[in-house]
Amino acid sequence: DTGVSQDPRHKITKRGQNVTFRCDPISEHNRLYWYRQTLGQGPEFLTYFQNEAQLEKSRLLSDRFSAERPKGSFSTLEIQRTEQGDSAMYLCASSLASEPRTSSKGELFFGEGSRLTVL
Amino acid sequence: SQQGEEDPQALSIQEGENATMNCSYKTSINNLQWYRQNSGRGLVHLILIRSNEREKHSGRLRVTLDTSKKSSSLLITASRAADTASYFCATVPNSGYSTLTFGKGTMLLVSP
Numbered sequence: 505d506t507g508v509s510q511d512p513r514h515k516i517t518k519r520g521q522n523v524t525f526r527c528d529p530i531s532e533h534n535r536l537y538w539y540r541q542t543l544g545q546g547p548e549f550l551t552y553f554q555n556e557a558q559l560e561k562s563r564l565l566s567d568r569f570s571a572e573r574p575k576g577s578f579s580t581l582e583i584q585r586t587e588q589g590d591s592a593m594y595l596c597a598s599s600l601a602s603e604p605r606t607s608s609k610g611e612l613f614f615g616e617g618s619r620l621t622v623l
Numbered sequence: 624s625q626q627g628e629e630d631p632q633a634l635s636i637q638e639g640e641n642a643t644m645n646c647s648y649k650t651s652i653n654n655l656q657w658y659r660q661n662s663g664r665g666l667v668h669l670i671l672i673r674s675n676e677r678e679k680h681s682g683r684l685r686v687t688l689d690t691s692k693k694s695s696s697l698l699i700t701a702s703r704a705a706d707t708a709s710y711f712c713a714t715v716p717n718s719g720y721s722t723l724t725f726g727k728g729t730m731l732l733v734s735p
Contacts, residue, residue, distance in 0.1 A: 508665075537723075546711050546725035547666065560722060595665060611656060612723055614665035 508615035510596050516621045517586055524582045525618040529598030536579050537612060538571055539595040540564065547595055553579060554601065586622045593617040629712055629729040637734055642699040644729040646712030647692075653715045655688055656723065657697050660709045669697075669710075674717070702733045 509528045517523050529536045534555050539547035550569070551561045555576035565571075568586075573579040583590055597612035630645045648655070654673045658666040672679045672688045672695065679686045685698040699706055711728040 539725075544727070546713075546727045549722045549724065552722065593663075597666075611668040611671055612666075613668070614658075616665045617663075619663075 508596055508598050508613050510594075510615035510618050512618060513616060514619045514621075516623065518623050519586060519588060521586055522582065522584045523586055523620060524580055525594050525596075525620075526578060526580050527596030527598075527615060528578045529596070530613055531577075533598035533600050533613070534576070535599045535601050536573055537597040537599070538579070538581050539597065541593045541595055541617070542591075550581075583620070586620075588622045591620055591622045593619050629710070629726045631729060632727070633730045633732070635732045635734065636702055638702060638704055640702055640733075642702050642706070642731055642733070644697045644710050644712075644731070646695045646697070646726055648695075648712070648714045648726075649693065650714075651717040652690070653717050655686075655695050656713045656715070657684075657686060657695075658711045658713060658725075660711065660728070662708075666711065699731075702731075704733050704735045707731060707733045 511526045515523055537552040538550040540550055541547045549562050550565050551571050553573040556573050568584045571581045595614055595617045597614045599610055599612050628647050636642055652674055654671055656671045657669045659669050660666045670681045670684055670686050672686050674690055683700045688695045709728040709730045711725050713723045713725045715723055
């Protein structure tokens with residue numbers, strides 16, 4: 505078990521381009537979360553999955569953002585038509601919940617993040 | 624939106640001193656957690672305290688929770704330069720999904 509891994513670690517793109525981030529959670533974890541963090545702020549919740557089902561999405565997740573977890577293992581977060589305001593660290597975390605649609609109530613294990621810079 | 628508010632925003636101390644960080648939150652919680660983040664890295668879970676607990680210890684960490692005041696404190700005793708990091712409190716609500724909501728964090732600098 506190597507923990508939560510994210511790829512790429514850094515991405516520099518021009519405004520208007522699409523970017524995709526990948527997250528591989530801890531293998532036995534059934535919950536996967538995406539957070540966004542800007543400089544000097546705490547992580548802000550974007551969305552989370554229980555297995556392959558996307559159970560909750562923040563209103564921060566505009567139409568340009570889409571997340572998938574097709575087989576209940578790895579997840580991708582795609583940002584279309586990037587804007588300068590999308591520049592941030594995108595953090596993925598995973599946890600183990602015993603039953604669907606109930607709180608895991610436990611700790612989250614975070615990856616090292618994917619830093620996006622939109623020029 | 625961010626539920627927790629940490630205080631102070633920044634704290635600078637010498638090695639060996641104790642560091643105390645406070646967190647206030649707004650809604651009823653199931654548990655409160657503290658995380659640490661080194662610059663440019665991911666977050667690492669430190670400790671979890673449930674709503675029916677008042678104090679918890681883990682090594683040099685001591686966490687208290689006062690649900691009547693909706694506040695928590697994290698005490699790091701005998702600090703080391705390696706404790707330099709940002710510290711975040713995060714809450715899990717009592718109802719609904721378990722989306723962990725973070726505060727803005729306290730940046731701790733421990734000088735040798």
